[in-house]
Amino acid sequence: xxxxxxxxxxxxxxxxxxxxxxxxxxxxxxxxxxxxxxxxxxxxxxxxxxxxxxxxxxxxxxxxxxxxxxxxxxxxxxxxxxxxxxxxxxxxxxxxxxxxxxxxxxxxxx
Amino acid sequence: xxxxxxxxxxxxxxxxxxxxxxxxxxxxxxxxxxxxxxxxxxxxxxxxxxxxxxxxxxxxxxxxxxxxxxxxxxxxxxxxxxxxxxxxxxxxxxxxxxxxxxxxxxxxxx
DNA sequence: AAACTATATCGTAATATTGCAATATAATTA
DNA sequence: TAATTATATTGCAATATTACGATATAGTTT
Numbered sequence: 001x002x003x004x005x006x007x008x009x010x011x012x013x014x015x016x017x018x019x020x021x022x023x024x025x026x027x028x029x030x031x032x033x034x035x036x037x038x039x040x041x042x043x044x045x046x047x048x049x050x051x052x053x054x055x056x057x058x059x060x061x062x063x064x065x066x067x068x069x070x071x072x073x074x075x076x077x078x079x080x081x082x083x084x085x086x087x088x089x090x091x092x093x094x095x096x097x098x099x100x101x102x103x104x105x106x107x108x109x110x
Numbered sequence: 111x112x113x114x115x116x117x118x119x120x121x122x123x124x125x126x127x128x129x130x131x132x133x134x135x136x137x138x139x140x141x142x143x144x145x146x147x148x149x150x151x152x153x154x155x156x157x158x159x160x161x162x163x164x165x166x167x168x169x170x171x172x173x174x175x176x177x178x179x180x181x182x183x184x185x186x187x188x189x190x191x192x193x194x195x196x197x198x199x200x201x202x203x204x205x206x207x208x209x210x211x212x213x214x215x216x217x218x219x220x
Numbered sequence: 221a222a223a224c225t226a227t228a229t230c231g232t233a234a235t236a237t238t239g240c241a242a243t244a245t246a247a248t249t250a
Numbered sequence: 251t252a253a254t255t256a257t258a259t260t261g262c263a264a265t266a267t268t269a270c271g272a273t274a275t276a277g278t279t280t
Contacts (some may be wrong), residue, residue, distance in 0.1 A: 004137075005161060009137065010140075013136040017134055017135050019132070020133035021138075026116060027119065030120075052118075052240090055242090055258080056238075058259085061259090077256055078255085091201075092208075096206075139266095154227065163269070164228095164270090165271080166268075167227095188227080202239055
């Protein structure tokens with residue numbers, strides 16, 4: 001046991017879960033917020049911003065990239081990471097759709 | 111090691127990470143979507159909807175509840191779970207804010 | 221009260237995640 | 251080309267997550 005039973009869920013459910021999971025760590029939230037704050041797509045000074053060692057940050061960046069939350073371009077010596085706007089749009093659309101459905105429901109129970 | 115260094119991040123970052131982490135499993139996404147689909151806040155037939163054993167579903171429900179994504183009311187014998195609209199609103203607001211900032215930025219790099 | 225129903229908790233095995241030191245890779249500068 | 255700089259990968263220890271059988275708890279019905 002211990003393995004998520006991915007095959008039993010829909011592709012959409014798995015996709016959202018992967019995105020959410022990627023955001024499910026404060027270091028990765030902090031990376032996203034830093035990328036949003038910085039004017040240009042600043043590269044590896046993310047390491048200096050975070051209270052984690054370089055390999056750890058590199059690992060978190062990899063996970064964000066795998067999930068599609070950020071993009072990374074090699075820029076000479078360094079790498080330029082930035083937010084993938086499409087994925088943010090997906091998230092936004094998902095929660096807006098849920099909100100809409102909840103409004104229509106006007107549940108009276110809990 | 112293996113422990114998240116929670117204390118080094120802001121409260122907001124940790125809070126969002128907890129919410130996102132709770133959604134970071136397809137079974138929990140499926141539970142949310144089921145609660146949204148069903149008209150009333152139906153109780154424990156969630157187990158019948160999911161391809162997982164009852165204790166596993168109970169555990170996932172607990173995690174969703176701990177994170178604040180759902181609420182549960184005892185209703186006689188059974189329990190009535192339903193979506194916590196406030197938390198969805200938080201998520202929605204967060205991604206709308208990011209989208210807005212991204213639009214203003216109009217980054218030209220990646 | 222006894223049987224039944226609905227849900228939670230315990231205990232445990234399998235696997236995944238987190239974090240980092242050490243090291244590798246690859247572009248840049250001296 | 252040797253040293254430097256920026257980032258990734260490897261390997262590993264500590265911890266967390268996932269899943270479920272067995273069992274507990276608590277309300278309901280007979």
